[in-house]
Structure formats: structure tokens, C-alpha cells
Amino acid sequence: xxxxxxxxxxxxxxxxxxxxxxxxxxxxxxxxxxxxxxxxxxxxxxxxxxxxxxxxxxxxxxxxxxxxxxxxxxxxxxxxxxxxxxxxxxxxxxxxxxxxxxxxxxxxxxxxxxxxxxxxxxxxxxxxxxxxxxxxxxxxxxxxxxxxxxxxxxxxxxxxxxxxxxxxxxxxxxxxxxxxxxxxxxxxxxxxxxxxxxxxxxxxxxxxxxxxxxxxxxxxxxxxxxxxxxxxxxxxxxxxxxxxxxxxxxxxxxxxxxxxxxxxxxxxxxxxxxxxxxxxxxxxxxxxxxxxxxxxxxxxxxxxxxxxxxxxx
Amino acid sequence: xxxxxxxxxxxxxxxxxxxxxxxxxxxxxxxxxxxxxxxxxxxxxxxxxxxxxxxxxxxxxxxxxxxxxxxxxxxxxxxxxxxxxxxxxxxxxxxxxxxxxxxxxxxxxxxxxxxxxxxxxxxxxxxxxxxxxxxxxxxxxxxxxxxxxxxxxxxxxxxxxxxxxxxxxxxxxxxxxxxxxxxxxxxxxxxxxxxxxxxxxxxxxxxxxxxxxxxxxxxxxxxxxxxxxxxxxxxxxxxxxxxxxxxxxxxxxxxxxxxxxxxxxxxxxxxxxxxxxxxxxxxxxxxxxxxxxxxxxxxxxxxxxxxxxxxxx
DNA sequence: TTGTAGGCGTTATCAT
DNA sequence: ATGATAACGCCTACAA
Numbered sequence: 133x134x135x136x137x138x139x140x141x142x143x144x145x146x147x148x149x150x151x152x153x154x155x156x157x158x159x160x161x162x163x164x165x166x167x168x169x170x171x172x173x174x175x176x177x178x179x180x181x182x183x184x185x186x187x188x189x190x191x192x193x194x195x196x197x198x199x200x201x202x203x204x205x206x207x208x209x210x211x212x213x214x215x216x217x218x219x220x221x222x223x224x225x226x227x228x229x230x231x232x233x234x235x236x237x238x239x240x241x242x243x244x245x246x247x248x249x250x251x252x253x254x255x256x257x258x259x260x261x262x263x264x265x266x267x268x269x270x271x272x273x274x275x276x277x278x279x280x281x282x283x284x285x286x287x288x289x290x291x292x293x294x295x296x297x298x299x300x301x302x303x304x305x306x307x308x309x310x311x312x313x314x315x316x317x318x319x320x321x322x323x324x325x326x327x328x329x330x331x332x333x334x335x336x337x338x339x340x341x342x343x344x345x346x347x348x349x350x351x352x353x354x355x356x357x358x359x360x361x362x363x364x365x366x367x368x369x370x371x372x373x374x375x376x377x378x379x380x381x382x383x384x385x386x387x388x389x390x391x392x393x394x395x396x397x398x399x400x401x402x403x404x405x406x407x408x409x410x411x412x413x414x415x416x417x418x419x420x421x422x423x424x425x426x427x428x429x430x431x432x433x434x435x436x437x438x439x440x441x442x443x444x445x
Numbered sequence: 446x447x448x449x450x451x452x453x454x455x456x457x458x459x460x461x462x463x464x465x466x467x468x469x470x471x472x473x474x475x476x477x478x479x480x481x482x483x484x485x486x487x488x489x490x491x492x493x494x495x496x497x498x499x500x501x502x503x504x505x506x507x508x509x510x511x512x513x514x515x516x517x518x519x520x521x522x523x524x525x526x527x528x529x530x531x532x533x534x535x536x537x538x539x540x541x542x543x544x545x546x547x548x549x550x551x552x553x554x555x556x557x558x559x560x561x562x563x564x565x566x567x568x569x570x571x572x573x574x575x576x577x578x579x580x581x582x583x584x585x586x587x588x589x590x591x592x593x594x595x596x597x598x599x600x601x602x603x604x605x606x607x608x609x610x611x612x613x614x615x616x617x618x619x620x621x622x623x624x625x626x627x628x629x630x631x632x633x634x635x636x637x638x639x640x641x642x643x644x645x646x647x648x649x650x651x652x653x654x655x656x657x658x659x660x661x662x663x664x665x666x667x668x669x670x671x672x673x674x675x676x677x678x679x680x681x682x683x684x685x686x687x688x689x690x691x692x693x694x695x696x697x698x699x700x701x702x703x704x705x706x707x708x709x710x711x712x713x714x715x716x717x718x719x720x721x722x723x724x725x726x727x728x729x730x731x732x733x734x735x736x737x738x739x740x741x742x743x744x745x746x747x748x749x750x751x752x753x754x755x756x757x758x
Numbered sequence: 759t760t761g762t763a764g765g766c767g768t769t770a771t772c773a774t
Numbered sequence: 775a776t777g778a779t780a781a782c783g784c785c786t787a788c789a790a
Contacts, residue, residue, distance in 0.1 A: 134775060149559075154531045155477060156767030158468045159782045166511075166532075174512075175497040175700075175717075177490065184488040187514055191525075196532060198479075198509045199487075201500055212504075218467045219479075219509060246462070332704050365704040387488070391645050391678040393706030404488075447759065469783035472766050 168198045168216035172228040177386040185407025206236035223253035223414040229301030230260045253417035255410050267426040274399040274430030275308025282351045283316045286440045293328040293338040293354040305355045328359040335362025350441035357382040357389050375439035395435035481511045481529035485541040490699040498720025519549035536566035536727040542614030543573045566730035568723050578736040587712040587743030588621025595664045596629045599753045606641040606651040606667040618668045641672040648675025663754035670695040670702050688752035708748035
């Protein structure tokens with residue numbers, strides 16, 4: 133381009149304060165520079181942190197991100213996927229764990245296969261049944277490590293507050309709990325397990341139910357941090373000492389976890405980084421490469437909410 | 446439309462599994478059915494809850510929402526606004542408080558005025574200098590009410606953990622604090638005020654600094670809940686009893702506030718509803734109406750973190 | 759009721 | 775290096 137022409141064009145653009153129209157560009161290029169992020173609930177700190185990571189990476193690459201909260205409902209999830217496809221997003225990031233539902237899975241696979249066939253990208257940030265690149269945490273391993281840690285502290289009656297039963301992540305974390313108990317020669321007792329729906333309130337209620345049923349428990353392992361919050365609150369309400377009387381552990385290491393009155397022992401999941409990484413992987417796919425699904429290791433973060441069982445030593 | 450034709454079209458559409466192209470539709474209609482939500486940080490629970498409210502309302506009206514975290518930086522904020530305009534969003538929702546910066550304000554006004562001139566909508570969910578419909582909370586009144594409440598409990602040395610100085614919301618909440626102290630015949634002492642940047646960590650550090658400087662304080666009023674979290678944590682670390690030795694109050698009433706070890710006394714702000722309402726207002730504007738800026742009252746929610754000053758009774 | 763032409767603002771292609 | 779033209783997929787308007 134000749135220098136003078138260049139100058140003239142730029143000047144004219146400035147005078148008419150020309151604003152490029154991404155819609156027209158998207159239509160012409162068949163690329164929209166947008167991503168869709170499907171989460172279970174953007175107001176859940178875990179997903180909010182992932183969203184922030186994804187957004188930062190997207191923004192740095194001149195992408196805009198749509199955020200979609202499905203509340204783990206299959207119809208809403210599919211409606212969002214369809215909508216994102218209509219909007220011709222370049223990629224879809226599945227941040228929540230797979231929902232176990234046959235019909236849903238079939239439809240989802242069909243939609244996403246077709247989507248990818250058009251040169252677009254699907255990235256997962258939690259175990260999905262649909263095969264796609266992404267980065268997922270070792271849910272089972274993390275839960276196993278945490279349970280083993282509690283066992284090593286001397287606990288034998290460890291309650292488990294689980295996530296919703298139809299979510300794959302819930303199942304994996306429960307399996308890790310079972311693995312460790314089995315390995316320690318302690319069986320899994322169903323009366324020690326209660327669903328907390330991955331919510332604060334659910335966590336509080338679950339602990340309440342568990343205490344009624346099994347007053348002998350010395351530790352509570354909540355399958356995510358928000359439920360652990362609820363659990364801690366319920367215990368505080370009942371004036372049960374933590375960790376003196378009951379130890380509490382969580383999973384995810386959301387930012388607030390370190391700032392609780394009794395800082396929470398938990399399994400670290402690098403949420404923000406996963407979000408960033410998710411976008412990076414998407415760009416790779418769009419560039420024609422074929423990154424693999426990566427599994428990031430988890431790590432037990434010991435804080436003040438856990439200790440030996442009461443009566444011990 | 447004739448019934449048979451209709452059937453034939455639908456059948457053909459199904460066979461070719463036709464997916465409407467929103468990009469093309471947007472170009473043709475000059476309406477994209479998308480909204481941009483600009484927040485300070487989507488991983489901050491306050492904004493995440495607003496986002497969820499907005500998203501729900503958007504979704505129900507077949508809109509998709511872009512989320513943009515500016516970190517309260519003027520350049521990022523403007524870049525996001527420009528980007529959203531490029532993407533031809535139908536509306537922009539400003540969820541964060543105004544950033545006090547002359548050049549930024551001027552540019553923002555220019556961009557948004559032009560944007561609105563094209564039949565698009567701007568909605569504010571926090572006091573902006575740009576005039577637009579929306580719903581904002583009574584920050585000053587809420588802070589005044591909370592401070593008065595603390596005074597009524599008998600407190601005289603009330604520390605204030607403020608938000609970033611260049612944010613209008615910070616200023617309003619500080620003014621409310623000052624109003625109440627002045628009304629009570631207690632002057633504002635700058636050594637009782639410390640910036641906590643609206644972050645958990647900032648809140649913890651601020652309390653730390655305040656305790657060094659003014660060991661005589663009997664109450665801490667944090668200008669938002671996340672800073673109050675940090676404050677509570679710092680106090681717990683130092684084994685300072687709450688509310689026995691020091692009372693703590695927050696602002697916003699984010700969901701977690703009720704679930705802390707010591708449930709937090711705070712000023713309720715209906716975040717989720719504000720998000721929903723923001724989208725509703727936007728649709729009104731787009732429908733040609735001219736809704737006014739609404740102010741929602743705030744309310745002090747008394748919980749366990751506050752009580753009379755130590756020594757009193 | 760159905761069919762057809764033009765335009766939305768870009769990009770890509772092909773001539774000049 | 776530059777200019778002209780045909781897509782991109784949908785919508786609106788008008789004609790048949």
C-alpha cells in the first residue's frame with residue numbers, strides 16, 4: 133500500500149469516525165471472533181473464576197465471549213448450544229461436567245460434531261463424554277488424595293457431601309472418596325453420603341442431615357468448596373468446633389477458601405488458568421492444530437479446617 | 446402461508462438441518478440480539494450475581510450476553526465499549542461504578558451518545574456520570590444507615606475500609622459514612638480510613654494497617670462484602686473476637702455473606718434482581734420507550750458480626 | 759400466496 | 775498499487 137494512499141484512507145476514516153462492523157465482517161469471513169462459554173452457573177465462584185480466565189485470554193486475542201448458565205439442565209444446555217451455533221461462534225467451551233442423560237448426550241454429540249465439521253472448535257474444561265481437546269482436572273485422584281489425607285490424620289468416619297448425581301464430576305469425586313476408603317480397608321457406608329447439590333445451602337443442609345444420622349462422624353469431605361462453606365457455617369451454628377470436633381475439607385480452592393474464619397483445607401484446581409488455557413487451546417484448534425486433552429494434576433492444600441479426630445492422641 | 450407450503454418448507458429445513466444464521470440476520474436487520482455487560486470483574490461475586498440476573502433475562506428474550514471485565518482500568522473499559530459497538534450489540538449495560546477520569550469520561554460520553562443515536566440502549570446499574578436509564582442503589586444512604594446502626598450500638602471509633610479512590614461508588618459509600626458520623630457529632634478521622642481496593646486481600650491488609658495505627662477501634666465498616674471477608678479473616682488470624690472485641694459490617698449482601706462462620710451484618714443490594722431489571726430496562730429502551738433511572742433503597746441486614754463495643758454493655 | 763430484486767458492510771477475487 | 779465486482783445469508787419491499 134502506498135504511503136500517501138494509506139494516510140488519506142486513515143484520515144477519511146477518522147473524519148467519518150468509521151467503526152468497523154464485525155457483523156458484516158463475520159458474515160463475509162465466516163469467522164466471528166466470538167466464543168461461547170457454557171457453565172453451570174456464572175454466579176458460582178468456581179465458574180466465575182474460569183470465566184475470568186477465559187475472558188482475559190479471549191480479549192487479548194480480540195475475541196468476545198458469550199456466557200451461558202445452564203443450571204445443569206439438559207434442555208437449557210442444548211438451547212444454549214443451538215443459540216451459540218446460530219450466532220456462528222468460532223468455538224464453544226464446555227466448562228461444566230458432563231450431564232448424564234442419554235438423549236441429551238446424543239443430541240449434543242450431533243450438534244457438536246456438525247459444528248466441528250465446519251472448522252470450529254469445541255473445548256472442554258471438565259470431563260465430557262463428547263471427545264474434544266481441553267484441560268480437565270483429576271477429580272478422582274484429587275478426591276482420593278484428600279480422603280487419604282483425612283485417613284492419615286486418623287479419621288475413620290468420614291462423611292461425603294456429594295454434588296448432583298447426574299453430573300459426571302460428582303461421580304468422579306465420589307469414586308475417589310471410595311477408592312481411598314477401600315484402599316484403607318474402610319468400607320463406604322451410604323449413610324455417610326449426602327447430596328449437597330454443589331450449593332452453599334445444599335452443603336449446610338447435607339451436614340445437618342448427616343449429623344442427625346451419624347453423630348459419630350469426625351470429618352466431612354465436601355465435593356466442592358461452596359458446599360464446604362455451607363458445612364462450616366452449619367457446624368459453627370451448632371457450635372461444633374472445627375477442626376477440634378469435626379474436620380472439614382473441600383474441593384476447588386476458590387479464592388474465598390483461604391479467607392474463611394477457619395481457612396479451608398481443599399483440593400486445588402487452577403480455575404483461572406484453566407479458563408485461559410481453554411481459550412488458548414481453542415485458538416490452536418482454529419489454527420488447524422489438534423491439541424490433545426490435557427489432565428492437570430490436583431494438589432491437597434492443607435489449611436486450618438482439618439486436624440486429627442477428636443479424642444485421638 | 447398455505448399449509449402445504451409450510452409443511453414442505455419445514456421438511457426441507459429439517460432435512461438440510463438448516464440453522465438460521467444470526468450473523469446474516471443481524472446484518473440485514475441492523476439488530477443483533479446481543480447485549481454487552483461491562484463489569485469490573487466477573488470473578489467478583491457481586492458482579493457475577495448481577496451477570497447471572499442479566500443473563501437469565503437476556504436468555505428469556507432470545508438475547509446473548511457478552512461479558513467484559515475491565516478491572517476498573519479506563520483503557521480496558523473504552524476498548525471493551527469500542528469492541529461491543531463494533532459487534533453491533535443492541536445495548537450496553539454498565540454494571541460498575543463510574544471511574545473518575547476526565548479524559549475517559551469525555552471519550553465514553555462521545556461513544557455512548559453516538560451509540561444511542563443509532564437506536565441502541567445504554568443501561569447503568571451503578572452511578573455513572575453518563576446519563577442513562579437503569580437502576581442504582583442508594584450507596585450513600587446505605588452507608589449512612591449502616592454507620593448510624595453501628596453508632597446506635599455504641600461505637601465511636603469506627604474504621605472504614607474503602608474501595609478504590611477513583612470509583613464513584615467508593616466515594617458515595619464513604620460520604621454516607623461521613624454523613625452519619627457528622628450527624629452523630631463524631632468527626633471523621635482520616636487515620637480510621639484505609640483503602641481496601643474492593644478485594645478480599647485488600648480488606649485483610651487494610652484491617653491489618655488499621656489495627657497497627659488505631660488499636661482503639663471497636664468496629665470496622667468495609668465498603669463491600671469481599672473486603673469484609675478479608676477483614677474477618679484478618680481478625681480471626683489475630684484471635685480478635687467478632688463481635689466481642691470488634692464488630693464488622695459489609696456492603697452488598699453477596700450470597701456467601703450469610704454463610705460465614707460469623708454471619709456478616711451488611712447492607713443488602715439486590716444484585717441478581719438488578720441484573721434482570723437491567724435487561725428489562727434495555728428491552729424497554731429498544732422498544733422505543735424512555736424509562737427513567739430508578740434508585741433502589743438499601744436495607745441494613747443485621748447478622749452476628751456486629752454488637753455493642755467491648756467494655757460497654 | 760408466492761417469487762424476485764436489492765441491500766446490509768465486509769472480504770476475496772480478478773482486472774486494470 | 776488500486777479499482778471493480780461478486781459473494782456471505784438474511785430481510786424488506788414489491789411484483790406477479
